[in-house]
Amino acid sequence: MLHSLHVKNLALIDETEVVFGEGLNILTGETGAGKSIIIGSINLALGAKADKDMIRTGAEYALVEMVFDVERPEQLKAIRDLELPVEDGQVILQRRIMPGRSVCKVCGETVTARQLKQLSEILIDIHGQHEHQSLLQPSKQLEIVDAYAGDSLAALKEQLRAVYRQYRDTLEELAGNETDEETRKREILLLEFEVKEIDEAGLSSGEDEETEQTYQKLVNGQKIKDALSASHVLCGYENDGAGSNIGRALRELRTVASYDAAILGLEQQLEDIDNLLNDYNRGLADYLAGLEFDGELFDRTQRRLDLINHLKSKYGNTVEEIQLYREKAEQKLEKYRDYTAYRMDLTQRADTLKKDALALCADICAIRRQNCEKLAGRMRKALEDLNFEQVQFEIRVSSSEDWLGADGYDRVTFLISTNTGEQMRELSQVASGGELSRIMLALKTVLADKDKIETLIFDEIDTGISGRTAWKVSEKMGILGREHQLICITHLPQIAAMADVHFCIEKSVEGGRTVTGIKRLDEEESTEEVARMLGGASITENVRNNAKEMKDLARNTKQY
Numbered sequence: 165m166l167h168s169l170h171v172k173n174l175a176l177i178d179e180t181e182v183v184f185g186e187g188l189n190i191l192t193g194e195t196g197a198g199k200s201i202i203i204g205s206i207n208l209a210l211g212a213k214a215d216k217d218m219i220r221t222g223a224e225y226a227l228v229e230m231v232f233d234v235e236r237p238e239q240l241k242a243i244r245d246l247e248l249p250v251e252d253g254q255v256i257l258q259r260r261i262m263p264g265r266s267v268c269k270v271c272g273e274t275v276t277a278r279q280l281k282q283l284s285e286i287l288i289d290i291h292g293q294h295e296h297q298s299l300l301q302p303s304k305q306l307e308i309v310d311a312y313a314g315d316s317l318a319a320l321k322e323q324l325r326a327v328y329r330q331y332r333d334t335l336e337e338l339a340g341n342e343t344d345e346e347t348r349k350r351e352i353l354l355l356e357f358e359v360k361e362i363d364e365a366g367l368s369s370g371e372d373e374e375t376e377q378t379y380q381k382l383v384n385g386q387k388i389k390d391a392l393s394a395s396h397v398l399c400g401y402e403n404d405g406a407g408s409n410i411g412r413a414l415r416e417l418r419t420v421a422s423y424d425a426a427i428l429g430l431e432q433q434l435e436d437i438d439n440l441l442n443d444y445n446r447g448l449a450d451y452l453a454g455l456e457f458d459g460e461l462f463d464r465t466q467r468r469l470d471l472i473n474h475l476k477s478k479y480g481n482t483v484e485e486i487q488l489y490r491e492k493a494e495q496k497l498e499k500y501r502d503y504t505a506y507r508m509d510l511t512q513r514a515d516t517l518k519k520d521a522l523a524l525c526a527d528i529c530a531i532r533r534q535n536c537e538k539l540a541g542r543m544r545k546a547l548e549d550l551n552f553e554q555v556q557f558e559i560r561v562s563s564s565e566d567w568l569g570a571d572g573y574d575r576v577t578f579l580i581s582t583n584t585g586e587q588m589r590e591l592s593q594v595a596s597g598g599e600l601s602r603i604m605l606a607l608k609t610v611l612a613d614k615d616k617i618e619t620l621i622f623d624e625i626d627t628g629i630s631g632r633t634a635w636k637v638s639e640k641m642g643i644l645g646r647e648h649q650l651i652c653i654t655h656l657p658q659i660a661a662m663a664d665v666h667f668c669i670e671k672s673v674e675g676g677r678t679v680t681g682i683k684r685l686d687e688e689e690s691t692e693e694v695a696r697m698l699g700g701a702s703i704t705e706n707v708r709n710n711a712k713e714m715k716d717l718a719r720n721t722k723q724y
Contacts, residue, residue, distance in 0.1 A: 165649040166288065166619045167231045167254075171205045173223035174261075176671065176680040183684070187664030188645035191653045191682070192693055199653045199669050201680060203290075203623050206230065209259050210284035211277045216263040226261040232287050238616050242286045249273050255287065290621040291604055299578070299600055299607075300592040306576040308607060309559060313535040314614055317528060321571065324524040328570045331517035338510050341499075348500050355497045358479070362490040365475055367483045372472050379469050382462045389455055396448050399441060407445060410438050522565060528572045529563050536561055536576070539610065546606035550640055551633040552599075556581040558588055601625050602637060609640050612647040620644070622652040626659060634658040642722045657697035661714040662722070666690040691715055 165186065172179040182202070193199050208214055209228040219226045232255045234240055243250055249271040257280070258269045268280050275283075299305070310317055343351070381388070401407035417431045472483070479489040499506045536559035547555045558579040567573045579588040582599065591603070605625060622641075629637060635658045642662045644650060654660055666685045671678060685693055695703050695711035 165233055166651065167233045169202070169206065169209075170227070170229040170231075171202075172227040173220040174205055174208075174226040174228065175201050175218055175220065176678055177201060177205070178220065178674070178679050180680075180682050182667060182682050184649065184651065185665035186649055188641055188662055189649070189651045189665045189667065190660050190663035191651070191667045191669055192655070192660050192697065193669035194671070195655075200623075202669065202682065203621065203653060206288075206621065207290065208261070209257050210288065210290075211259075211268065211280040214259070214261045214266045216261075219261060219263070224262065228259050228261075230257045231255075232257070232619075234287070236616065236618060239286055239618070243283065246279060246282055246286075248275065248279065248283055255283070257283070285617075287617070288619045288621065289617045291608075291623065291625070299604060302575055302577065305559075305578050306571065306574065308611070309532055309536055309539060309576050310571075311611055311614055312539045313531055317531045317535070320524055320528050320531070324521060324528065324572060325570045327517055327521045327524060328568070331514060331521055334510055334514040334517060338507070338514065341507075341510075343503075348503060352497065352500050355493045355500070358493050359490055359497065362475065362479065362486060362493075365471060367472070367475070367486060369483055369487075372476070372483050375465060375469050375472060379462075379465050382458070382465060385455065389452065392448060392452055392455070396445065396452065399448075400445055407438075407441050410434065410441060414438055518568070521568060522573070525563075525565075525568065525573045529561065529574050532572075532574055532576070533561050542610045543606055546609050546640070547603065549636060550602045550606055551636040552582055552602070554584045556588055602629065602633075605637060605640055605644070609644050612644055617648075619649045619651070622650065625652055626654050626656045630656070638662040638718065639721055642718065655697070657694045657711065657714060660690075660697060661694050661711070661718040663690060666693065668693050687715075 170181045421427045479486040560577045634656045638659045699707040
């Protein structure tokens with residue numbers, strides 16, 4: 165769940181930190197107090213587009229930091245699959261926004277915006293007006309049905325995706341290999357030449373590096389000889405070389421070694437050095453003795469290196485890549501030499517894969533239809549609980565082999581009638597903004613035991629509702645809060661009264677500047693805030709009693 169949110173230098177926020185709790189977290193405040201900034205800051209931390217104008221005037225940067233406590237094994241596994249860090253069951257997201265750029269980090273490790281988006285999909289689910297509108301999309305409706313069907317459908321869909329991917333690859337290979345007889349003959353001649361050229365070279369693995377080394381040694385032979393000769397003189401036992409000097413030093417030590425045992429140790433060290441230098445000089449002399457320029461070897465090595473580099477320029481950067489190119493060329497030759505059989509094999513493979521895919525689609529369709537009936541029944545009950553009286557709700561599944569895809573060949577349509585006597589229609593033709601928000605809430609309640617994301621944020625859940633409907637929405641959110649952590653911004657006292665944790669967002673003036681702050685309310689302060697939402701210009705005792713009664717009713721509702 166989301167443990168805390170820390171915001172600094174963002175819009176009207178100087179610096180504030182919110183520690184959230186379990187269950188239903190409610191955020192309220194006067195219009196214009198800055199409630200949208202809180203949700204906006206969460207979106208920013210999760211990778212939303214940042215603008216330099218968001219940085220508080222006079223500040224060099226804005227900072228948003230979120231701390232998540234992650235306990236669910238499936239979430240931990242999903243995060244590790246993304247190769248992102250988790251520290252002692254915590255994930256810390258940080259985003260620093262500066263003019264012209266921003267830096268995203270997870271547990272101190274810099275990540276890309278794409279990684280941040282993938283991580284956010286594991287940790288949190290944000291529902292605003294845009295998310296409610298997504299309900300109108302057939303793809304979203306199919307996704308909801310499949311989420312309800314659960315693991316039994318997921319396994320089949322995984323098999324279908326694998327088969328469909330092979331099917332598409334086979335079709336693409338067929339489409340990409342349509343050639344006429346003349347083109348095929350030219351390809352065969354070219355491929356035969358390439359294979360012959362590589363075979364005649366008789367390359368061996370690693371030969372390019374070995375030949376290059378030999379060539380460098382031969383072409384730099386005189387330079388090597390001069391350097392080694394100079395080293396031999398400097399380290400030798402003639403012409404005041406290092407060897408002769410060490411020999412003299414050793415003889416001097418031996419004349420006094422009997423006077424002090426410590427000198428014996430020094431003598432032994434110098435003797436070891438003398439032996440090592442002797443070995444070095446002998447090895448160097450042997451190398452110089454064998455160092456002769458072989459013109460024939462140089463010529464042969466140069467020609468071989470030229471051949472290898474020529475082949476590299478055509479077929480690959482290494483001998484291994486050249487050999488791999490040769491294997492692929494041989495495979496193409498086999499294909500072109502018996503082109504009719506090759507095309508027939510591809511066609512048969514595509515037909516077989518399509519049959520396999522369609523068989524899986526049929527199984528998937530059957531599971532979807534079964535679960536659509538169950539989901540529609542539960543949705544009708546959930547919608548009735550949200551004050552949709554006499555509601556009818558149906559999920560229709562249409563299928564066609566022409567729609568074959570990675571998710572099957574089904575199209576799902578949500579149909580609803582919200583008034584007695586009205587025919588069933590698609591959501592887009594019936595539902596208003598307020599109705600869509602309630603339908604989304606009903607879906608979330610029905611899917612609560614299947615939803616793997618622990619933290620849900622509802623922005624504008626109270627759009628277009630009031631009175632008894634608002635109370636029904638409040639009850640549903642209380643139920644959903646038993647299985648998930650909910651964070652909800654609301655203007656309605658009925659929803660605020662249901663809070664497990666209540667925050668108030670306030671705007672004030674400090675040092676001549678407007679500042680937005682957030683405060684966690686205790687039980688008494690929460691009741692006072694609900695009274696403010698209920699009251700008008702002034703809060704009377706009757707309004708306070710009404711607020712207290714509403715809080716008591718919410719408390720009793722959550723106990724059932």
